[in-house]
Amino acid sequence: MKKNIGFISTRFSGTDGVTLEASKWAQVLKDMGHACYWFAGQLDKDPASSMLVPEAFFQDEKNIWINARILGHKRRDHTVTDTIQDVKNRLKKHIREFVQRFNIDLIIPQNALTIPMHVPLGMAVTEVIAETQIPTIAHHHDFYWERTRFSVNAVNDYLRMAFPPNLPGMEHVVINSAAQEELALRTGCSSIIIPNILDFENPPRVSSSTRPAIRTELGFEKDDIVFLQPTRIVQRKGIEHALNLVRELGNPHFKLLISHEAGDEGYEYAEWLKREAKDMGVDLRLLTTSMRDPWNDNHVKKPARSLLDIYPCADFVTYPSLYEGFGNAFLEAVYFHKPVLINRYATFVRDIEPKGFDLIAMDGFLTEKTVDQVRSVLQSPPRIERMVRHNFEVAAKHYSYAVLRRWLNTLMVNFFGFESG
Known part of the structure; x- marks a missing residue:
């Protein structure tokens, strides 16, 4: 009825x-x-x-x-x-x-x-x-x-x-x-x-032309490795850890992209991140256009880009949040078959981690061991493929x-x- x-x-x-x-x-x-x-x-x-x-x-x-x-x-x-x-x-x-x-x-x-x-x-x-x-x-x-x-x-x-x-x-x-x-x-x-x-029953379909076209549109070069921080710019997202990761990896082709705008909780943190990135020598990109909700199917005027366009551009996802009620961006990264660095925030430890995901995890601070793990994964496409396939299967069962x-x-x-x- x-x-x-x-x-x-x-x-x-x-x-x-x-x-x-x-x-x-x-x-x-x-x-x-x-x-x-x-x-x-x-x-x-x-x-x-x-x-x-x-x-x-x-x-x-x-x-x-x-x-x-x-x-x-x-x-x-x-x-x-x-x-x-x-x-x-x-x-x-x-x-x-x-x-x-x-x-x-x-x-x-x-x-x-x-x-x-x-x-x-x-x-x-x-x-x-x-x-x-x-x-x-x-x-x-x-x-x-x-x-x-x-x-x-x-x-x-x-x-x-x-x-x-x-x-x-x-x-x-x-x-x-x-x-x-x-x-x-x-x-x-x-x-x-x-x-x-998320709709794990229907995996995302990404055309072969989408990734290079949008990466070019966003100003990235062919050889760049894009680290995506798919969150709003608020302090509890721990974005400074993503900056530190890119700095420690020490590769000029490694770039950090933040997908959401600042605003809900002020602009001071965003300005601080920009200064920190400049001092660290990290190439930080902030999307300046508003993003649309990809699951909103109403036929009304919307921004041209959605998260469905941005995730395929990424090579690696950073999610070093200090606190999350659940973690939408984590699920999205798994849905789009991306390797993830995650901070073990309380809800993740209690509700998500026991499900058996294959991730690179940090405990509140970035260690040399964690940086080495990220570097090792990025250098091994077969390892990435095993990780993302396993994580998608686990998420499909539970989320x-x-x-x-x-x-x-x-x-x-x-x-x-x-x-x-």
């Missing part, structure tokens, strides 16, 4: 992890016979199936004003409370309109009830759910208690209310086992773990669309008493 599914977040645009994962969920739900609709403050979805409300964007002027007065402070002025309530009430009206316009049967808040980048939006979604009892799958990517920037705040009452709420008729989905335990401990909410996924499809069928049965296609 077809259901109308409403995705809600502050943003469904670009290539951040929440946007990418929401697009994959939507793709699986559509394959199961459902229709998907979108509500956010920034959108690159088809207007015919979406509702754009700029005030819901976390970088909306009023929300920036609110965050400046609630983050890093323990006390809030009554004018801040009044503003939060005003914005919340306006957003509630928009959400109710969204539900009515598209006859929504089930909503999936994507991180909107998880990390308080937009407090009024989370409160609005919570109150709509409480008032309507609409079936809800709250998809949580990274909780506020996992980020130091939210540790001192003036809205603990609102965080306990809505980030996330404990309401009847709501299913909680987390992406790692530590989050599942902390959620239960802090809120009493039970949850299921659905890891990030394919089939895994998500099984869980969504289970949730649909819980809500509606039937199994989807």
